[in-house]
Every structure is written in C-alpha cells, then in structure tokens.
Amino acid sequence: MRKKHLFCLLLLLSAVSYQASAQSGNKLKSFSPGALWHDDHGELINAHGGGIILVNKVYYWFGEKRGAQRSEGVNVYSSRDLYNWKAEGLALAQSDDPASDITKGCLMERPKVIYNKKTKKYVMWFHLELNGKGYAAARAGVAISDKITGPYQFISSFRPNGNMSRDMNLFVDDDGSAYHIYSSDENMDLRIVKLADDYLTANQQDTLLFRRQREAPALFKKDSKYYLITSGCTGWAPNQASLHVANSIFGPYVLKGDPMTGENAAKTFGGQSTFVLPLAGKKDAFIFIADQWNPKDLKDSRYVFLPVDIQEEKVSIGWLDNWKLDRFNK
Ligand code: DGJ
Numbered sequence: 001m002r003k004k005h006l007f008c009l010l011l012l013l014s015a016v017s018y019q020a021s022a023q024s025g026n027k028l029k030s031f032s033p034g035a036l037w038h039d040d041h042g043e044l045i046n047a048h049g050g051g052i053i054l055v056n057k058v059y060y061w062f063g064e065k066r067g068a069q070r071s072e073g074v075n076v077y078s079s080r081d082l083y084n085w086k087a088e089g090l091a092l093a094q095s096d097d098p099a100s101d102i103t104k105g106c107l108m109e110r111p112k113v114i115y116n117k118k119t120k121k122y123v124m125w126f127h128l129e130l131n132g133k134g135y136a137a138a139r140a141g142v143a144i145s146d147k148i149t150g151p152y153q154f155i156s157s158f159r160p161n162g163n164m165s166r167d168m169n170l171f172v173d174d175d176g177s178a179y180h181i182y183s184s185d186e187n188m189d190l191r192i193v194k195l196a197d198d199y200l201t202a203n204q205q206d207t208l209l210f211r212r213q214r215e216a217p218a219l220f221k222k223d224s225k226y227y228l229i230t231s232g233c234t235g236w237a238p239n240q241a242s243l244h245v246a247n248s249i250f251g252p253y254v255l256k257g258d259p260m261t262g263e264n265a266a267k268t269f270g271g272q273s274t275f276v277l278p279l280a281g282k283k284d285a286f287i288f289i290a291d292q293w294n295p296k297d298l299k300d301s302r303y304v305f306l307p308v309d310i311q312e313e314k315v316s317i318g319w320l321d322n323w324k325l326d327r328f329n330k
Contacts (some may be wrong), residue, residue: 007265016034028083030324033304034270034292039077047075048291048301049110051169051275052082055148062091062111062124063274066298074111076149082287082305082325091150092143093125101142101157102141105131110216110274112170113148114178116199122148123199127168128157138164141182152291160193160202167215168272169275171249174221179249183215187233191216192250207250214242220276220286222310228253231272236295238267243315259308259315269319271304274307284310285328288317 009081025062037045054060058078067076077085092111094104102108107129114124121144129139139159141151159165160180168182178195180202191204194271221227224299226246232239243258244253260268279285286308307327309316312320 005307009224023263024187028248029084030083030322031321032322033301037085037303039085041087044300045077045085045087046299047077048298049274051110051291052113052277052289053113053148054280055109055115057280060088060113060148062113063087064109064111064298065090068299069120070105071107071109074108074124074152077151079116088149089143092154094153095154100129100154101139102154103130103131106320107135108141109166110168112168113261113319114170114172115148116178116200117176119198121146121198122150122152124152125168125170127166135166137168138167138184140168140182140202144200148301155200158201160191161204161206163189163191163193163206166218171219171221173249179219180216181209181219181228183217183233185211187215188213190217190230198268205250209251209253209256210244212242212255212270216273218273218276219267220278220308222284222286225313226253227276227310227315228257228267229276231268237291238270238272238292240266243266245313246296246297259317261318263319265318269304270308271302276308279325282328285325286310 021290038081039045046065047061047216050063052061065072073090073094076091078086079085085237087303109127111126113124124143126141128139130137139157142155145152151314163184165182172178178199181192190209193202213233214231216231218229220264228244243256243259244254275289277287288306288308290304292302306317309315
C-alpha cells in the first residue's frame with residue numbers, strides 16, 4: 001500500500017516538473033495565431049494594439065499593458081526569432097502626479113516606437129485619453145528614450161494641427177521621413193501628418209486620406225507603393241478590414257476591398273489590425289498583426305500573426321492555425 005502511494009507521488013512530481021520545464025525550456029518554433037502566448041517567465045504576453053521594431057537583429061514588441069479593463073502603461077518584449085519573447089518590463093509607466101497628462105487612469109493605446117537617426121533617440125507615439133474623460137481628449141502622446149527598452153520619458157500630448165487623434169500608427173519612409181497615421185473627426189476621417197525632423201511633433205503637412213469611418217491603421221510599403229490596412233469602427237468587436245493602395249504616401253488612396261480571405265475573413269478572423277511588420281533581410285515578406293480583443297478581460301486578448309501574400313499588388317491574408325517563417329522562403 002505504502003509503495004503504491006510513493007509511486008503515485010513520484011508520478012505526480014515528475015508530471016509537475018515536466019510541465020514546468022515545458023514552460024521554461026521548450027522553445028516555440030512556429031506561430032499559433034489566436035492561441036495563448038507566454039513570455040520567458042510563463043506569463044501571458046501583455047502587449048496589445050502593438051508594433052514591432054528591429055534593433056541590432058533583435059525585435060522589440062511594444063504594446064498596451066492591460067489589466068482586465070485598465071490601461072497600465074506600455075510593455076516591451078524582445079525576441080530574436082519572433083516566436084519566443086522575453087519580458088523587458090514596462091517601457092512607459094503612467095504617472096503618480098495628478099497634474100500629468102499620463103496620470104494613472106489615463107488610456108494609452110496603440111503605442112509604436114521608431115528610431116531617430118539624427119537625435120539618436122527612440123521615439124514612442126501612442127493614442128492618449130486623459131484620466132476620467134472617456135475617449136473625448138483624442139490626443140497623440142509622445143515619449144522618448146536613449147535605450148530601446150526604456151524607461152521612456154513622457155514629452156507631451158496634443159492634437160496634431162488641432163485634429164482629434166485616436167487610433168494611430170507610425171511609418172518611417174526610406175528617406176527617414178516619419179509619419180503619424182490617425183483616425184480623426186470622431187473616427188470619420190483617416191489622416192496622415194509628417195513628423196518634425198526630431199519626430200517629437202507633427203508638422204503642417206497634414207492630409208485627409210479618406211472619410212470612410214476607419215480605424216486601426218497599419219501601413220506598409222512595397223516596390224514604392226503604399227498599402228494601408230484599416231478596420232471599421234465597432235469598439236472591441238471584430239469587423240471587416242479593408243485595403244487602400246497609393247503611389248504617394250499622401251495619397252490618393254484607392255480602395256481595394258477586403259484583403260482577408262477564407263473562413264471568418266469578413267470579421268478579420270476575430271481580430272483588428274494593429275501593425276504590418278516587414279521581415280528584415282527577406283524581400284517582400286510581411287507579417288500582418290492583429291488583436292483579438294476580449295473586452296471582458298482586455299489583458300487576455302489574443303494576438304494574430306499571419307503572413308501577407310502579395311502577387312502583382314494583390315494582397316491576401318488567409319488564416320493559418322500554425323505556420324513558420326520559412327514559408328517566406330518558398
Ligand atoms: C477600437 C480601437 O481600435 C481600440 O484601440 C480601442 O480604442 C477600442 N476601439 C475601444 O472601444
């Protein structure tokens with residue numbers, strides 16, 4: 001009888017230690033869109049509405065740190081392979097000072113980081129809503145750091161050229177000019193504005209791209225054409241994506257319909273666009289990144305990474321349960 005108990009105990013202990021080593025030791029070798037995704041500590045990755053930047057062969061993923069509902073600053077993770085992510089902590093914290101624009105209780109959404117070669121600073125822009133004001137402030141926030149992982153120092157928040165600024169993204173063009181793409185006028189308009197040379201403010205080259213009630217902009221460039229994926233405006237609920245294409249960054253942007261294909265395409269596979277990542281060192285390799293929001297528990301929202309297929313300017317993105325970067329070699 002005693003021997004049997006000992007045997008059971010040993011079995012249990014080995015199962016527990018196997019699970020622990022599976023969490024800490026086993027490296028991921030592929031993407032599983034929509035699945036639970038853990039960092040190097042076995043915690044769920046908490047980087048929503050995010051974007052990725054490559055620095056010295058390391059990818060850094062910045063995104064919203066969320067509680068069940070609360071916005072808790074901007075998290076950053078690092079990775080060499082895009083599958084396995086190390087938690088680098090809070091890149092931008094909310095402030096304890098009630099007079100600060102980013103005092104605790106504010107909303108920080110869709111953070112993106114770019115590098116300014118002239119000032120040698122990493123510059124973060126994000127959608128900022130002031131504490132207790134719902135989504136009424138509609139501002140862009142800017143923060144900087146000498147180090148990619150931060151801590152970032154908050155600089156200022158404003159409406160670019162007086163325009164409301166909610167969902168947003170940043171784009172750096174081949175000539176080093178940077179742009180802020182943003183939903184404006186109660187999300188009716190999608191606009192683009194060029195940033196000042198130091199990337200800390202918007203300049204006056206500020207253009208309406210289209211008035212089609214779109215948000216969640218994700219812009220990428222291939223063969224001197226600009227491709228812009230956006231979502232509709234239905235809060236946290238998924239809706240249909242669309243693609244616009246232009247020959248100049250300021251437009252005109254031509255509507256090309258929904259680039260998502262296959263089952264659940266009309267709802268962007270339950271997700272909402274946040275970023276398109278050009279894969280370093282691989283020509284014409286892009287990854288579409290989206291959030292599958294869980295409004296009841298925002299921190300538990302899932303991530304969708306999918307390959308972008310482009311054949312003669314026709315963009316298609318289809319669902320894959322599991323895939324590897326080597327599909328870009330084919
Ligand atoms: C949709 C936006 O894309 C999100 O970033 C967030 O602001 C939600 N709306 C809030 O409802």
